[in-house]
Amino acid sequence: MLRSTKQLYGDSLGTAQGEIGQVKDFYFDDQRWAIRYVVVDTGSWLPGRLVLLSPHAFGNFYQDGESLLVNLTRQQIEDSPVIESHKPVSRQYEEEYFRYYGWPSYWNGDGMWGATGFPMVPPPHLVPIMEQSRDGHSENGNDPHLRSTKAVTDYHIQTHEGAIGHVTDFMIDDRSWAVRHLVVETGHWFAGKEIALSPTHVERISYEESKVFVDVTKASLSGAAEYHLPEPVYHDTKNFDD
Structure with missing residues (x-):
């Protein structure tokens, strides 16, 4: 869960x-x-x-x-x-x-x-x-x-093409305590929708720049399903993944 x-x-x-x-x-x-x-x-x-x-x-x-x-x-x-x-x-x-x-x-x-x-x-x-x-x-x-999850919240998500939005939340597995998704609020290019991004796409995090650098493209993200936080949240949450 x-x-x-x-x-x-x-x-x-x-x-x-x-x-x-x-x-x-x-x-x-x-x-x-x-x-x-x-x-x-x-x-x-x-x-x-x-x-x-x-x-x-x-x-x-x-x-x-x-x-x-x-x-x-x-x-x-x-x-x-x-x-x-x-x-x-x-x-x-x-x-x-x-x-x-x-x-x-x-x-x-x-x-x-x-x-x-x-x-x-x-x-x-x-x-x-x-x-x-x-x-x-x-x-x-x-x-x-x-x-800190609070500190990284609001960090910009940076691709090689530029910024695509910012972090709004983290989804964690309540058994392993693994961070499964970063919830990202996208910019105007994707109508400000929220999507779930796997940490496997994160290259590095910069405190100095307040940015999370990722290895995805806007084109690949354009097909991601919009993220909604259900109650409760189960493992089958829709997300952008490999």
């Missing part, structure tokens, strides 16, 4: 002990196109503090009304490593974070989640030792591949 990040912003998050805050943002990995963290505004519970929750914390993506249930205690979350909201997430922080919860790292292994394609928690004796990431990032460096 697919979920819209735009629709999830502001949803409450709860544990067995009660509410812990609201969804503020998502950090996604622009190499493997997966949501790595839910950014939580803890509100009055932990005033002035943002918390990161890995998809490992959710188990099955269970939504009770507008509340997402988390498989952690409030004490575990309160004692978790503190993220500095004004700085990028560092690999050093991530290693401390995953050690604290006893979860396997996603950056070691060939799967989307390291050894697997899903955020599953293996028995403790199978959790790999933290190492330098396979893509060459040092443990002290900031991870340049973690990006």
